[in-house]
Amino acid sequence: MQCDNIINTLAPCLVQSGWNGDLANFASIFLGVIILATFPLLVTIVLIWFERKFAARIQDRLGPNRVGPFGLLQPFADVIKLLGKEDITPAGADKLIYNIAPVMMVMSVLLIWAVVPLSPIHVGMDLEIGALYIISVASFGTLSVIFASWSSNNKYALLGAFRVVAQLISYEVPLALSLLIPVMLAGSMSLVDITQAQAGMWFIFVAPLSAILFFISSQAETGRAPFDLLEAESELVAGFNIEYSGMKFALFFAGEFMHVFTNGVLMAVLFAGGYIGFGGLENSIPLLGIVFLFLKASVFYMLSLLIRNAIPRVRIDQLMNFNWKFLVPVSIVNVVMMAFLLKVVQALGIAPTPELANDFVANIPQTLVLFAGNVVLGLLVMNTVSSRIRKERLQESANRAIVPMGAGD
Amino acid sequence: MNFGEGLTPEAFAFGLFTILTLGGALGVVTSLNLVRAAIWLMLSLFGIAGYFVLLSAPFLASVQVLVYIGAIGILFSFAVMLTRGMTNLKERFNDQWWLAGLAALTAFVLLMVGVIVPAFGNSGAPVSDQVTTTVDLGVALVSGNQYVLPFEVASLLLTAAMIGAIVIAREDD
Numbered sequence: 001m002q003c004d005n006i007i008n009t010l011a012p013c014l015v016q017s018g019w020n021g022d023l024a025n026f027a028s029i030f031l032g033v034i035i036l037a038t039f040p041l042l043v044t045i046v047l048i049w050f051e052r053k054f055a056a057r058i059q060d061r062l063g064p065n066r067v068g069p070f071g072l073l074q075p076f077a078d079v080i081k082l083l084g085k086e087d088i089t090p091a092g093a094d095k096l097i098y099n100i101a102p103v104m105m106v107m108s109v110l111l112i113w114a115v116v117p118l119s120p121i122h123v124g125m126d127l128e129i130g131a132l133y134i135i136s137v138a139s140f141g142t143l144s145v146i147f148a149s150w151s152s153n154n155k156y157a158l159l160g161a162f163r164v165v166a167q168l169i170s171y172e173v174p175l176a177l178s179l180l181i182p183v184m185l186a187g188s189m190s191l192v193d194i195t196q197a198q199a200g201m202w203f204i205f206v207a208p209l210s211a212i213l214f215f216i217s218s219q220a221e222t223g224r225a226p227f228d229l230l231e232a233e234s235e236l237v238a239g240f241n242i243e244y245s246g247m248k249f250a251l252f253f254a255g256e257f258m259h260v261f262t263n264g265v266l267m268a269v270l271f272a273g274g275y276i277g278f279g280g281l282e283n284s285i286p287l288l289g290i291v292f293l294f295l296k297a298s299v300f301y302m303l304s305l306l307i308r309n310a311i312p313r314v315r316i317d318q319l320m321n322f323n324w325k326f327l328v329p330v331s332i333v334n335v336v337m338m339a340f341l342l343k344v345v346q347a348l349g350i351a352p353t354p355e356l357a358n359d360f361v362a363n364i365p366q367t368l369v370l371f372a373g374n375v376v377l378g379l380l381v382m383n384t385v386s387s388r389i390r391k392e393r394l395q396e397s398a399n400r401a402i403v404p405m406g407a408g409d
Numbered sequence: 410m411n412f413g414e415g416l417t418p419e420a421f422a423f424g425l426f427t428i429l430t431l432g433g434a435l436g437v438v439t440s441l442n443l444v445r446a447a448i449w450l451m452l453s454l455f456g457i458a459g460y461f462v463l464l465s466a467p468f469l470a471s472v473q474v475l476v477y478i479g480a481i482g483i484l485f486s487f488a489v490m491l492t493r494g495m496t497n498l499k500e501r502f503n504d505q506w507w508l509a510g511l512a513a514l515t516a517f518v519l520l521m522v523g524v525i526v527p528a529f530g531n532s533g534a535p536v537s538d539q540v541t542t543t544v545d546l547g548v549a550l551v552s553g554n555q556y557v558l559p560f561e562v563a564s565l566l567l568t569a570a571m572i573g574a575i576v577i578a579r580e581d582d
């Protein structure tokens with residue numbers, strides 16, 4: 001590789017200035033790891049401020065507005081406050097595991113960033129199993145919840161964790177199943193290949209149902225409203241993190257905030273073309289790819305915030321019913337249907353040829369067929385659900401009719 | 410990068426994963442606290458995932474983490490946490506320790522004789538010159554003349570197990 005500029009080609013530039021080749025490579029990778037691990041944490045600081053402002057506007061409040069212009073320095077004030085808090089370790093706690101758990105929570109989210117292609121040339125590691133890797137590292141998050149709850153030596157924490165783990169494990173099923181669709185469409189599990197395959201057409205138009213399913217289940221994976229049973233502030237004291245204080249408590253929340261934005265990034269990469277912008281601009285100026293990616297991620301992030309603030313919390317039985325009786329069957333049917341339609345499209349010969357895969361027009365016939373399939377399936381599902389709900393409602397009113405008049409007074 | 414004669418990064422990583430695997434295994438059998446033993450077990454299994462990475466089998470490494478740490482490890486910790494009486498054991502051995510030791514020794518000897526000894530000495534040459542990718546693995550699992558039957562039988566078995574679990578867990582009504 002040729003030395004071009006210091007951001008895109010650091011290692012060759014270091015060699016040119018007289019560094020040893022191996023050392024230059026090591027330095028470049030080391031720096032990349034540090035930046036990649038620090039950057040999401042820094043973004044989170046801004047996101048916390050943004051989320052509080054956003055929620056405040058929805059609830060007809062002002063939100064943080066005292067520290068700095070528009071309250072922009074509020075997160076820093078919070079961090080200083082949290083650092084000053086007493087670091088409490090409960091009696092009988094398993095100290096080592098108690099201290100590892102919050103770190104693991106943040107780690108499980110940060111590890112995802114390692115495979116996300118930020119721009120055509122900036123990618124931590126182009127794993128050929130990228131999509132599977134994302135699901136694998138997510139299990140560290142579940143594990144950290146178990147660690148935190150058990151090591152706290154508190155029965156409320158343990159009970160909270162049982163709820164959370166049931167939720168996280170259940171929602172991994174539709175998450176993985178909807179992740180299969182972009183993998184199928186791109187013919188690869190590597191996130192770089194998935195992004196490149198969307199140069200002609202974003203997968204959100206080819207497979208809108210999978211995008212919705214992925215979005216819902218990833219929202220549940222973060223454990224936020226309407227799925228925030230793990231720390232339902234108005235019902236429980238707190239969930240698995242009840243014994244944590246100060247910065248360790250904050251790490252759990254940093255992990256959660258970061259997870260929401262990371263999900264936005266994943267949505268952008270898997271369904272909205274990742275770093276691909278317009279007119280191939282990202283190829284001439286790679287750093288613009290990061291801007292495009294983050295713009296797309298922000299749209300999904302805002303949608304997630306909107307849902308969080310607009311929809312009330314579900315009960316645990318509703319949560320499980322919604323997953324196992326709605327999301328899982330729909331995503332299984334979706335996978336089967338998409339696989340079938342893809343084969344049909346190939347058999348009919350309207351799939352874009354490999355040479356034309358990046359062409360918008362060549363992608364249109366295939367997209368139309370798959371989109372129509374998605375719409376039909378979506379309508380069928382909505383119809384089934386609404387007739388089912390109507391039946392339940394009739395049942396309910398029939399039950400009510402038996403109760404004698406005035407019995408409820 | 411080279412750390413000196415013979416100490417390649419691969420050898421370094423191999424040593425690290427060996428420490429993780431063996432240290433974790435040692436922790437499992439010596440830990441008096443069963444939850445800690447479960448965590449040691451996860452560490453040991455993580456070391457195995459590292460071996461898969463070194464063997465250029467990233468798919469297996471990822472599945473190792475997903476299945477053994479993400480699913481089985483969590484299941485183990487759950488089972489242990491729900492049986493509170495087992496979390497703090499007083500004694501390291503029970504009466505059947507020699508039986509367990511014999512079984513472990515037999516398995517170890519069988520492994521040594523069956524796998525290690527035949528392969529010992531011819532370390533330089535690769536076992537096969539075929540380079541396989543995750544795509545090859547996927548194709549092998551579903552192609553008619555390779556592993557489609559074992560694959561289907563395994564899925565059927567797992568489905569049967571799942572249905573069995575549902576039948577047992579269901580309340581009679």
